[in-house]
Amino acid sequence: MKKCLILIYAHPEHxxxxxxxxxxxxxxxxxVDVVYFPAKSDEWKWPANVHLFRLNRRLxxxxxxxxxxxxxxxxxxxxxxxxSLKLALTNKYSIVLAYDSYALLALxxxxxxFKGKPLIWYHNHDVGIEYSKLSPSTLxxxxxxxxYTHLRAHETEAD
Numbered sequence: 001m002k003k004c005l006i007l008i009y010a011h012p013e014h015x016x017x018x019x020x021x022x023x024x025x026x027x028x029x030x031x032v033d034v035v036y037f038p039a040k041s042d043e044w045k046w047p048a049n050v051h052l053f054r055l056n057r058r059l060x061x062x063x064x065x066x067x068x069x070x071x072x073x074x075x076x077x078x079x080x081x082x083x084s085l086k087l088a089l090t091n092k093y094s095i096v097l098a099y100d101s102y103a104l105l106a107l108x109x110x111x112x113x114f115k116g117k118p119l120i121w122y123h124n125h126d127v128g129i130e131y132s133k134l135s136p137s138t139l140x141x142x143x144x145x146x147x148y149t150h151l152r153a154h155e156t157e158a159d
Contacts, residue, residue, distance in 0.1 A: 003028040005118070007084055009077075009102030011039040018099065019044060026050050035084050037076075037101065039065075053087065054079050061122045077102065081084050085110045093118040 004025050012018045012034060026032050039053045039062050046052065056079065059151040065073070084106050092115040098104040104122050111120075 003031045003033065003091055003093045004100065005034065005087060005096045006034045007096065007103035007106055008034065008099035009080060009148045010037050010100060011042065012036055013044050019142055022050060023047065035080065035087065038081070053083055055083060066126060073078040077088055079115045081106045088114045092116050097121045097123060130152050
């Protein structure tokens with residue numbers, strides 16, 4: 001059975017290309033599991049083999065999230081990591097797609113716990129982030145730093 005895991009630290013329905021990609025992947029894989037951040041209500045009618053794993057039962061509005069302190073944001077990110085880890089421990093995935101730098105950091109944390117060695121694919125729809133302007137006191141700074149270092153390490157391995 002071919003399984004795909006998608007990690008996205010946003011709601012996939014906010015990004016029509018992501019919705020399209022999930023639908024296309026559902027035609028290739030027997031199961032597509034999606035771990036996501038619940039920033040809005042689920043509205044899309046997904047194919048039967050697409051399973052959504054919401055980070056939290058209640059919605060977390062993006063504007064409210066921006067006002068959370070660093071500890072609260074770290075707590076939410078930890079929940080995202082634990083949910084992703086639970087799936088990694090109980091399923092054998094052929095491929096894991098990380099859709100943003102937060103998802104990539106979570107993947108880096110849980111990578112050693114996957115059954116087998118899934119193909120890792122990183123896709124980030126955010127462009128133009130000026131990492132040099134991020135404050136080291138923010139979670140985004142550390143996510144961006146670790147994600148960038150992780151990608152550079154893979155480029156070095158490939159060379």
